[in-house]
Amino acid sequence: GDSVTQMEGPVTLSEEAFLTINCTYTATGYPSLFWYVQYPGEGLQLLLKATKADDKGSNKGFEATYRKETTSFHLEKGSVQVSDSAVYFCALSPSNSGYALNFGKGTSLLVTP
Amino acid sequence: SQTIHQWPATLVQPVGSPLSLECTVEGTSNPNLYWYRQAAGRGLQLLFYSVGIGQISSEVPQNLSASRPQDRQFILSSKKLLLSDSGFYLCAWSRQPYEQYFGPGTRLTVT
Numbered sequence: 001g002d003s004v005t006q007m008e009g010p011v012t013l014s015e016e017a018f019l020t021i022n023c024t025y026t027a028t029g030y031p032s033l034f035w036y037v038q039y040p041g042e043g044l045q046l047l048l049k050a051t052k053a054d055d056k057g058s059n060k061g062f063e064a065t066y067r068k069e070t071t072s073f074h075l076e077k078g079s080v081q082v083s084d085s086a087v088y089f090c091a092l093s094p095s096n097s098g099y100a101l102n103f104g105k106g107t108s109l110l111v112t113p
Numbered sequence: 114s115q116t117i118h119q120w121p122a123t124l125v126q127p128v129g130s131p132l133s134l135e136c137t138v139e140g141t142s143n144p145n146l147y148w149y150r151q152a153a154g155r156g157l158q159l160l161f162y163s164v165g166i167g168q169i170s171s172e173v174p175q176n177l178s179a180s181r182p183q184d185r186q187f188i189l190s191s192k193k194l195l196l197s198d199s200g201f202y203l204c205a206w207s208r209q210p211y212e213q214y215f216g217p218g219t220r221l222t223v224t
Contacts, residue, residue, distance in 0.1 A: 032211050032212075034212060036215075041218075041220075042217060042218065043119075043203050043215035043216050043217045043218045044157075044203065044205075044215040045215070046212050046213075046214065049211070049212055051211070089156070089157070093211050093212075100159060100162070100172075101159075101213055103156050103157045104156060105155065105156035106156050
């Protein structure tokens with residue numbers, strides 16, 4: 001079935017460092033792709049999305065490009081802040097299912113001053 | 114704008130006791146509704162989803178059940194809790210089969 005795989009954490013970076021969190025997917029058809037962020041003790045927030053190949057989602061300095069040729073949707077940010085410390089989830093909405101989002105296991109990010 | 118509420122925020126229950134968690138959505142009609150569980154250090158597990166009043170689909174067989182008595186109300190229940198039911202329970206809604214929007218969650222500890 002459709003699934004996503006994301007890099008295992010935790011990822012520890014210094015403030016202002018460049019961030020990449022890898023996400024690859026396996027799917028039949030053309031899924032929509034998402035990144036969610038979860039701050040400690042809170043629910044998930046939609047960070048960005050892309051619904052078709054070559055789309056770039058962006059929000060709050062984060063970006064991810066839907067790459068069909070490499071089946072990837074890597075999350076990037078040029079300069080992380082301490083406030084970006086959270087768990088990041090990659091997810092896909094299968095093109096043949098109206099209801100489920102398939103989530104990756106999450107990548108914990110810690111940004112130190 | 115749409116908002117989603119969950120309560121209680123935290124709950125400590127003994128093994129074998131019943132459970133009722135409530136989720137309500139405001140500012141939209143006929144949403145798809147979802148219950149997820151997040152165990153410590155793990156990803157999200159979809160438990161139930163609903164596309165309308167009284168329509169519940171179960172993704173994982175277990176001692177939990179869900180009900181949707183009103184359009185924007187989604188309830189997660191159990192008759193007898195197990196230790197393994199401990200976790201962070203998240204409710205979510207969507208208006209179309211794409212992005213989902215999550216509530217603040219309920220932290221359940223079964224002792």
